[in-house]
Amino acid sequence: MTQSHPTQRQIAEAAGVSRTTVSFVLNDVPDVRISPETRQRVLDAARRLNYYPDVTARRLASGKTSTIALVWHCGPDQCYQDAFLPGFLQGITRAAHHYGYYVIFRPIEPDEPGDGYVELARGRQTDGLIISGPRSDDPNLSRLHQDGFPLVLHGWLRSADIPSTDVDNVCSAMTAVQHLLALGHRRIGMITNASLAYVASRQRLDGYRQALEQLGLPYDESLVQYGDFVEESGRAAMEPLLACDEPPTAIFAASDVVAMGALWALRDRGLRVPEDVAVVGFDDIPAARFVTPALTTIRVPTFGLGWSAAELLVRIIDRDPPKEIHVILETDLVVRDSCGASAGACQS
Amino acid sequence: MTQSHPTQRQIAEAAGVSRTTVSFVLNDVPDVRISPETRQRVLDAARRLNYYPDVTARRLASGKTSTIALVWHCGPDQCYQDAFLPGFLQGITRAAHHYGYYVIFRPIEPDEPGDGYVELARGRQTDGLIISGPRSDDPNLSRLHQDGFPLVLHGWLRSADIPSTDVDNVCSAMTAVQHLLALGHRRIGMITNASLAYVASRQRLDGYRQALEQLGLPYDESLVQYGDFVEESGRAAMEPLLACDEPPTAIFAASDVVAMGALWALRDRGLRVPEDVAVVGFDDIPAARFVTPALTTIRVPTFGLGWSAAELLVRIIDRDPPKEIHVILETDLVVRDSCGASAGACQS
DNA sequence: CTGAAAGCGCTTACAG
DNA sequence: CTGAAAGCGCTTACAG
Numbered sequence: 001m002t003q004s005h006p007t008q009r010q011i012a013e014a015a016g017v018s019r020t021t022v023s024f025v026l027n028d029v030p031d032v033r034i035s036p037e038t039r040q041r042v043l044d045a046a047r048r049l050n051y052y053p054d055v056t057a058r059r060l061a062s063g064k065t066s067t068i069a070l071v072w073h074c075g076p077d078q079c080y081q082d083a084f085l086p087g088f089l090q091g092i093t094r095a096a097h098h099y100g101y102y103v104i105f106r107p108i109e110p111d112e113p114g115d116g117y118v119e120l121a122r123g124r125q126t127d128g129l130i131i132s133g134p135r136s137d138d139p140n141l142s143r144l145h146q147d148g149f150p151l152v153l154h155g156w157l158r159s160a161d162i163p164s165t166d167v168d169n170v171c172s173a174m175t176a177v178q179h180l181l182a183l184g185h186r187r188i189g190m191i192t193n194a195s196l197a198y199v200a201s202r203q204r205l206d207g208y209r210q211a212l213e214q215l216g217l218p219y220d221e222s223l224v225q226y227g228d229f230v231e232e233s234g235r236a237a238m239e240p241l242l243a244c245d246e247p248p249t250a251i252f253a254a255s256d257v258v259a260m261g262a263l264w265a266l267r268d269r270g271l272r273v274p275e276d277v278a279v280v281g282f283d284d285i286p287a288a289r290f291v292t293p294a295l296t297t298i299r300v301p302t303f304g305l306g307w308s309a310a311e312l313l314v315r316i317i318d319r320d321p322p323k324e325i326h327v328i329l330e331t332d333l334v335v336r337d338s339c340g341a342s343a344g345a346c347q348s
Numbered sequence: 349m350t351q352s353h354p355t356q357r358q359i360a361e362a363a364g365v366s367r368t369t370v371s372f373v374l375n376d377v378p379d380v381r382i383s384p385e386t387r388q389r390v391l392d393a394a395r396r397l398n399y400y401p402d403v404t405a406r407r408l409a410s411g412k413t414s415t416i417a418l419v420w421h422c423g424p425d426q427c428y429q430d431a432f433l434p435g436f437l438q439g440i441t442r443a444a445h446h447y448g449y450y451v452i453f454r455p456i457e458p459d460e461p462g463d464g465y466v467e468l469a470r471g472r473q474t475d476g477l478i479i480s481g482p483r484s485d486d487p488n489l490s491r492l493h494q495d496g497f498p499l500v501l502h503g504w505l506r507s508a509d510i511p512s513t514d515v516d517n518v519c520s521a522m523t524a525v526q527h528l529l530a531l532g533h534r535r536i537g538m539i540t541n542a543s544l545a546y547v548a549s550r551q552r553l554d555g556y557r558q559a560l561e562q563l564g565l566p567y568d569e570s571l572v573q574y575g576d577f578v579e580e581s582g583r584a585a586m587e588p589l590l591a592c593d594e595p596p597t598a599i600f601a602a603s604d605v606v607a608m609g610a611l612w613a614l615r616d617r618g619l620r621v622p623e624d625v626a627v628v629g630f631d632d633i634p635a636a637r638f639v640t641p642a643l644t645t646i647r648v649p650t651f652g653l654g655w656s657a658a659e660l661l662v663r664i665i666d667r668d669p670p671k672e673i674h675v676i677l678e679t680d681l682v683v684r685d686s687c688g689a690s691a692g693a694c695q696s
Numbered sequence: 697c698t699g700a701a702a703g704c705g706c707t708t709a710c711a712g
Numbered sequence: 713c714t715g716a717a718a719g720c721g722c723t724t725a726c727a728g
Contacts, residue, residue, distance in 0.1 A: 032697080
């Protein structure tokens with residue numbers, strides 16, 4: 001900047017007061033009595049000089065950075081992640097802004113060493129971290145937590161008792177399957193969104209199972225296939241499902257991306273959706289509305305997850321943590337065309 | 349943090365050297381001769397104490413924040429923006445990381461006063477700003493630029509000579525239309541992505557026009573309709589197009605989202621794509637692959653745009669700006685099913 | 697009610 | 713080759 005920054009010193013000189021007074025007035029420090037006239041003189045001088053406080057100096061003196069960071073582990077599920085990021089990040093940023101924080105975005109690539117975000121904490125760059133897609137074998141995480149550094153997870157890592165936000169995957173999956181059951185389906189196939197090493201994947205499978213059990217229906221392993229993040233895995237998973245002795249009349253795919261592949265496989269075989277096979281997905285990515293038929297799915301509140309993660313983190317930073325440090329948000333069943341309910345067959 | 353942070357002072361004591369030496373060794377300052385033994389002693393002490401430099405203190409002393417920010421104007425075209433953000437932000441962040449910078453994400457809502465990002469610059473929070481979706485009537489922008497604050501725009505604002513990154517909208521649109529022309533179409537309708545108040549919208553229309561002119565085809569105003577960011581506007585735009593005396597056999601929609609609406613309108617009327625009407629979009633949002641038929645479109649290199657924006661900004665910050673401060677990236681025509689070329693009719 | 701002063705943890709001329 | 717010292721622009725006890 002060619003234009004030099006005015007400092008509190010300049011304002012003090014211009015207003016004829018001490019630097020302390022300037023600081024007090026500008027920060028509106030309570031319990032300090034400064035005459036209205038003096039106060040106004042300072043404010044006027046600040047405005048006249050176009051003063052902006054130097055956040056760096058403020059940080060060094062106060063020990064507070066007023067910054068949080070989103071640590072984003074880029075997984076193999078790039079496509080879902082991409083659909084998830086905008087809402088999540090907006091939610092975080094809006095909440096952060098509301099509470100007076102800035103947010104640093106820090107993606108970590110799969111091959112990057114896991115301590116890539118540690119310097120954000122240790123170097124006092126941020127007051128706290130939101131970690132998305134934490135790895136259960138990450139030693140840095142628990143060490144930071146032990147050292148009392150404010151952390152909120154999005155994802156699933158219940159080993160350490162680190163605060164977190166998430167949706168209830170079990171209930172949400174149950175809702176999806178119950179919807180299909182209510183439509184009269186009794187042979188419902190399931191394609192997981194990923195291997196069961198992923199907690200969310202296992203939870204969604206559990207939800208499927210519990211929905212069946214509620215109605216006293218058997219859990220048939222031949223109706224369960226394992227997806228692996230991408231569409232192609234959904235397409236491949238349909239093969240054995242359709243080759244069953246008694247093929248399913250409905251499919252619950254635990255992610256929309258996998259559901260897309262399932263849709264492709266069905267179309268390739270000339271099967272109609274929802275008439276021949278009904279399909280319900282999970283996530284409600286933007287493409288769900290555009291695919292034919294439009295996909296019935298479970299909406300994950302990405303913005304809300306981001307907002308509550310930031311809100312939770314801020315409360316922890318301010319040493320005012322809520323009693324419940326694990327925030328669970330509701331999901332919604334979004335009924336579109338792929339389940340057949342919109343055609344008038346809905347019984348629920 | 350319960351665990352106290354070690355400072356350079358502690359390291360100096362542990363290694364038995366001065367604080368200056370510690371700073372020199374840790375920063376690997378060139379042209380300063382320190383014996384290998386001393387150097388090693390310092391390094392060992394730093395490691396042993398688990399030292400991380402305090403970035404805030406470093407910033408205050410050096411005057412450099414090593415941080416840039418992405419200022420994201422959330423427009424009415426939320427959906428496209430969402431599809432654009434992940435790649436763009438990843439590109440920025442990766443480049444920034446490569447050059448040793450952090451990145452702050454700062455969304456600005458439509459109703460937020462336009463100076464929301466000024467404090468990032470004036471308060472010395474960042475060394476430079478990437479502004480996406482700049483507003484031509486934003487006085488803060490030109491003032492910051494005049495004051496020599498490093499700025500890179502993504503979007504279009506050629507009034508002030510502020511560095512920028514973008515794709516060549518005119519050429520890209522020409523490519524899309526030429527593809528349709530090569531497939532034999534002569535009545536090609538166009539739906540803009542937005543009103544012509546948006547420069548990109550006008551440029552894409554220009555590309556359409558120029559492609560026709562190249563072949564000596566007339567520019568027929570009745571074949572041009574105006575979209576407005578959302579699908580519904582694409583659907584509505586199809587009405588007058590199909591009501592023409594001589595309806596178009598192909599449609600160039602200047603955004604994928606608008607193209608989605610066009611596809612809906614065609615399906616509603618029982619027209620087949622691409623057999624009855626071919627469609628080409630623009631942007632290559634994730635949903636383009638999933639829609640039926642899969643949408644032929646122009647791929648915008650979101651990651652590359654982000655990367656080059658950050659790279660350009662870093663060079664400007666380092667006072668090493670390239671000669672050409674307006675970076676234009678190539679786009680690709682992605683041929684899928686909606687244009688009819690993949691069915692074997694392609695002549696290009 | 698207001699001010700002089702120490703201090704946050706670094707960097708960087710400058711001196712030896 | 714290495715160190716003493718000033719300074720970055722704030723905040724905040726502390727003293728009057």
